[in-house]
Amino acid sequence: MDTIYVLLILIAATxxxxxxxxxxxxxxLxxxxxxxxxxxxxxxxxxxxxxxxEFDNGHILGARNIPLSQLKMRLKELxxxxxxxxxxxxxxxxxxAAQLLYKKGYKDLSHLQGGFKKWTGRIKTK
Incomplete structure (x- = not known):
């Protein structure tokens, strides 16, 4: 019975x-x-x-590639x-990425609903 309570508490906390x-x-955002x-x-x-x-396989025209994994190190580019x-x-x-930028002082943040896979506009590939 105690195990059930612990599981319920963990699920609720999650x-x-x-x-x-x-x-x-x-x-x-x-x-x-x-x-x-x-x-x-x-x-x-x-x-x-x-x-x-992923960027090389196709991206929105005019976009800069700053991977989430490198964002902290490349903040000076923004x-x-x-x-x-x-x-x-x-x-x-x-x-x-928006959460990280917000913590670093960036306030005007927007993102594309559904991401690149929902984009129907022009793209550039390498």
Whole structure:
């Protein structure tokens, strides 16, 4: 019986943690449809947070590749006074990148709903 209580407490704690992170992301990060993303990304810093091999296979025109794994080391490449538009393959890594940027003082953060796999616009491949 004690095992059941421990499992229930762990499940509840996990759900609370997930819920907190979700609410935090909604507070710091604007999720944009493809149409909204297209309207603003030319005036912003467009960052692809996928790994270089993913970037080389196709990316949005004008995007810079700063993988999430390198973002902490490459923060100086981004201006905190300009909007930052982020995207990854499906939206998970860009949300994590936004959390890191927010902690470092970046406030105008947006990401592409559904990520690159939902993008229907022009792309560039290597």
């Amino acid at each position: 759900l609370i943690y997930i819920g907190y992170n979700w609410l935090q992301q909604r507070k710091i 604007k999720t944009l449809t493809e149409e909204q993303f297209r309207e603003g990304y030319r005036k912003a810093q467009l960052i692809d947070v996928r790994e270089p091999n 201006r905190p006074d300009k909007p930052v538009y982020l995207y990854c393959q499906n939206g998970t890594r860009s949300a994590r």
